[in-house]
Amino acid sequence: xxxxxxxxxxxxxxxxxxxxxxxxxxxxxxxxxxxxxxxxxxxxxxxxxxxxxxxxxxxxxxxxxxxxxxxxxxxxxxxxxxxxxxxxxxxxxxxxxxxxxxxxxxxxxxxxxxxxxxxxxxxxxxxxxxxxxxxxxxxxxxxxxxxxxxxxxxxxxxxxxxxxxxxxxxxxxxxxxxxxxxxxxxxxxxxxxxxxxxxxxxxxxxxxxxxxxxxxxxxxxxxxxxxxxxxxxxxxxxxxxxxxxxxxxxxxxxxxxxxxxxxxxxxxxxxxxxxxxxxxxxxxxxxxxxxxxxxxxxxxxxxxxxxxxxxxxxxxxxxxxxxxxxxxxxxxxxxxxxxxxxxxxxxxxxxxxxxxxxxxxxxxxxxxxxxxxxxxxxxxxxxxxxxxxxxxxxxxxxxxxxxxxxxxxxxxxxxxxxxxxxxxxxxxxxxxxxxxxxxxxxxxxxxxxxxxxxxxxxxxxxxxxxxxxxxxxxxxxxxxxxxxxxxxxxxxxxxxxxxxxxxxxxxxxxxxxxxxxxxxxxxxxxxxxxxxxxxxxxxxxxxxxxxxxxxxxxxxxxxxxxxxxxxxxxxxxxxxxxxxxxxxxxxxxxxxxxxxxxxxxxxxxxxxxxxxxxxxxxxxxxxxxxxxxxxxxxxxxxx
Amino acid sequence: xxxxxxxxxxxxxxxxxxxxxxxxxxxxxxxxxxxxxxxxxxxxxxxxxxxxxxxxxxxxxxxxxxxxxxxxxxxxxxxxxxxxxxxxxxxxxxxxxxxxxxxxxxxxxxxxxxxxxxxxxxxxxxxxxxxxxxxxxxxxxxxxxxxxxxxxxxxxxxxxxxxxxxxxxxxxxxxxxxxxxxxxxxxxxxxxxxxxxxxxxxxxxxxxxxxxxxxxxxxxxxxxxxxxxxxxxxxxxxxxxxxxxxxxxxxxxxxxx
Numbered sequence: 052x053x054x055x056x057x058x059x060x061x062x063x064x065x066x067x068x069x070x071x072x073x074x075x076x077x078x079x080x081x082x083x084x085x086x087x088x089x090x091x092x093x094x095x096x097x098x099x100x101x102x103x104x105x106x107x108x109x110x111x112x113x114x115x116x117x118x119x120x121x122x123x124x125x126x127x128x129x130x131x132x133x134x135x136x137x138x139x140x141x142x143x144x145x146x147x148x149x150x151x152x153x154x155x156x157x158x159x160x161x162x163x164x165x166x167x168x169x170x171x172x173x174x175x176x177x178x179x180x181x182x183x184x185x186x187x188x189x190x191x192x193x194x195x196x197x198x199x200x201x202x203x204x205x206x207x208x209x210x211x212x213x214x215x216x217x218x219x220x221x222x223x224x225x226x227x228x229x230x231x232x233x234x235x236x237x238x239x240x241x242x243x244x245x246x247x248x249x250x251x252x253x254x255x256x257x258x259x260x261x262x263x264x265x266x267x268x269x270x271x272x273x274x275x276x277x278x279x280x281x282x283x284x285x286x287x288x289x290x291x292x293x294x295x296x297x298x299x300x301x302x303x304x305x306x307x308x309x310x311x312x313x314x315x316x317x318x319x320x321x322x323x324x325x326x327x328x329x330x331x332x333x334x335x336x337x338x339x340x341x342x343x344x345x346x347x348x349x350x351x352x353x354x355x356x357x358x359x360x361x362x363x364x365x366x367x368x369x370x371x372x373x374x375x376x377x378x379x380x381x382x383x384x385x386x387x388x389x390x391x392x393x394x395x396x397x398x399x400x401x402x403x404x405x406x407x408x409x410x411x412x413x414x415x416x417x418x419x420x421x422x423x424x425x426x427x428x429x430x431x432x433x434x435x436x437x438x439x440x441x442x443x444x445x446x447x448x449x450x451x452x453x454x455x456x457x458x459x460x461x462x463x464x465x466x467x468x469x470x471x472x473x474x475x476x477x478x479x480x481x482x483x484x485x486x487x488x489x490x491x492x493x494x495x496x497x498x499x500x501x502x503x504x505x506x507x508x509x510x511x512x513x514x515x516x517x518x519x520x521x522x523x524x525x526x527x528x529x530x531x532x533x534x535x536x537x538x539x540x541x542x543x544x545x546x547x548x549x550x551x552x553x554x555x556x557x558x559x560x561x562x563x564x565x566x567x568x569x570x571x572x573x574x575x576x577x578x579x580x581x582x583x584x585x586x587x588x589x590x591x592x593x594x595x596x597x598x599x600x601x602x603x604x605x606x607x608x609x610x611x612x613x614x615x616x617x618x619x620x621x622x623x624x625x626x627x628x629x630x631x632x633x634x635x636x637x638x639x640x641x642x643x644x645x646x647x648x649x650x651x652x653x654x655x656x657x658x659x660x661x662x663x664x665x666x667x668x669x670x671x672x673x674x675x676x677x678x679x680x681x682x683x684x685x686x687x688x689x690x
Numbered sequence: 691x692x693x694x695x696x697x698x699x700x701x702x703x704x705x706x707x708x709x710x711x712x713x714x715x716x717x718x719x720x721x722x723x724x725x726x727x728x729x730x731x732x733x734x735x736x737x738x739x740x741x742x743x744x745x746x747x748x749x750x751x752x753x754x755x756x757x758x759x760x761x762x763x764x765x766x767x768x769x770x771x772x773x774x775x776x777x778x779x780x781x782x783x784x785x786x787x788x789x790x791x792x793x794x795x796x797x798x799x800x801x802x803x804x805x806x807x808x809x810x811x812x813x814x815x816x817x818x819x820x821x822x823x824x825x826x827x828x829x830x831x832x833x834x835x836x837x838x839x840x841x842x843x844x845x846x847x848x849x850x851x852x853x854x855x856x857x858x859x860x861x862x863x864x865x866x867x868x869x870x871x872x873x874x875x876x877x878x879x880x881x882x883x884x885x886x887x888x889x890x891x892x893x894x895x896x897x898x899x900x901x902x903x904x905x906x907x908x909x910x911x912x913x914x915x916x917x918x919x920x921x922x923x924x925x926x927x928x929x930x931x932x933x934x935x936x937x938x939x940x941x942x943x944x945x946x947x
Contacts (some may be wrong), residue, residue, distance in 0.1 A: 118807055119851065121851055122747055122755050123753075136830075177829055181822045182820050182880070183820045183880045185844035188835055189837065191834065192834030194830055224819035224820070225824070228819040228821060230815045254747065356776035435768075436722075436775075548734070550735040550736060595735075646939075
């Protein structure tokens, strides 16, 4: 029987959050000082949470694996952040942002959470401006907006092509202030390697000091995981090299259910892979699809230069298939269409795994200077990487792994299935359903960190005001530390023949080929078997040089890849279980005659939450039924 | 292409370091500089040698984690990019490439090419913020900011905190880094209230950390991957002088409190 309780408050949708806030328990200021909270990860969600909780008076310990909290990968987000401000007077509202997000997510997100997200979105902009985040402004000095895919209003706030950077530096500045005051104790270059559960409650973590290699025990009354997504399971993705699933995977193994692991977002416009040496992929912002037109030659294996291919021999396939939205269809739709053309033999470039994104019409219409003013930094980035001039020849682009909608299952209070253990931001599964809309990731991370967890965590901690300091000298800490050390020792002593990257690349290839943009039963079953085989090989043959008690980047990677391998298997199992196509999850068996995704609302309108049952046991599926009371569930159409 | 790499190897902060030769072969010009180092490292691991430690993360020029002094230049020979955005087509077949860590007293070496830039965080902790708690902020449009100021503040705010300015400066000065934050907040109405304390505290911390002073050579601006302008240093100097006067006045009024 299912043990999931999403704790969605009673009452009408637009009153749930305010009523909930009015009735949950509080912790008084004098007691807050005696309560410790651990926050792992310092991106938008973790940074915002750490700063806000410290301001409130809690005693916070924050951890990041980078050399400074300012480096978290939220910093790389380009386009913008959505908020239902209606500054453009175009009819935007909380309900519309809610509706667009549910629809964009292909009706696989929880209504109450998404509504709350839309509700607090406006506060985020206010908060960031107060911190000194330099958003784009118009000549009257007021904030400017732009439009993003899948919506019909202008609600995206931005800071040139570096919105994520500016928002993260805002959260970092709020953290810095608290670090200076001593209310946040910051642990840079520390990696969480396990959570410690005492009497069923999360009471601390085991972390490795990445400089000295020392294994440390840290206790707290609650633990927050805000460690981002797991796109690097594919090896190649737009994620940073260090982005990993380890914290999320460790808590999964200690009892936190993993929600919808198969929901992966493949971003349609990235710079294609140039060779086997490639270590990561670079995104070209969605905003480019406002003016760029996507096409492939009508003839297979057409090796002419793109500028030599006449207009009538080009297939603008998005405009052809989706006349209403054209080049601005949502990400999942655009990505699948590119794959379909390349698989059919119409791809371009050396690898034939690319399509053109062409600005010649826009340059003719607006002039080169106007295009440069809008997209200059992206064009420059493209030219640096490919050595081609996108003003003179079309860009070559191909989809790449970008974001993971799946993550740790949480209830309305953002608490996992382990009491006292919370998950925020991309690390949790909530809000985006099966597909995330552009400019919504920043919104969710900051909503969770600034405006949700500061309230909801109090309700849990109200029971802990008399607990006192949590000791780290307990059998639970001993055991967790012992396991962490055994595993690290195994890596160092293994003396295999192949470096960590060898296995990571192999895993990435299996995942991309069989659990990527299109999946089918046969492929997924093969992938599961191949991953199980790879896991054995990895543990037998991985080579990690150096020692435990020093700065050792190969050792860090080994632990992360070991977790990615296990996660990869669960992703395939989840994809195999979901016999429908929805959002980023496309099962080839479930499509219409025109190749569009076919959902099965009767059987799969649920969150798949997986429970870990041990090393060689099958994970157990729990279902959280999704109820749509305020939105009529419908087939998505962008035709 | 085939290259000879001369790389700084140093076991730990207090160990003696040295340059070590590593020939690499079959390097594609489409590779990024860090991908070339990935290949070298995988080869070293298979041979049972210790790979070269270097900092990196986003590999798209925004996180500020990567560093490296390449042939005597911070972030290598190209302008306005970080090391992770540098591609091998910027080098010639047969070339010898010298790779060293950032060199500055305030950035001690952790291992090989990795340095400790914690000093930057500590400077931020004493003033790189607006003192505003979460919750209760007024509507964002209640605070109009002229587009010119907003754009200038943004330009200063694009600093990625990589430390190339310090590594490049003959005095190891952190003026460009500190002035970028001071400028961003001084240009915005939100930051004005605390402008005096901010600039005094941040400059004081900068000195405590052991960074040198600015002698206006301008090398930092040239090597900055984000093109942060020297104008910010001028603005910080102005803010600093004004703050000095203001704080004297304040002392007279409050008797030192």
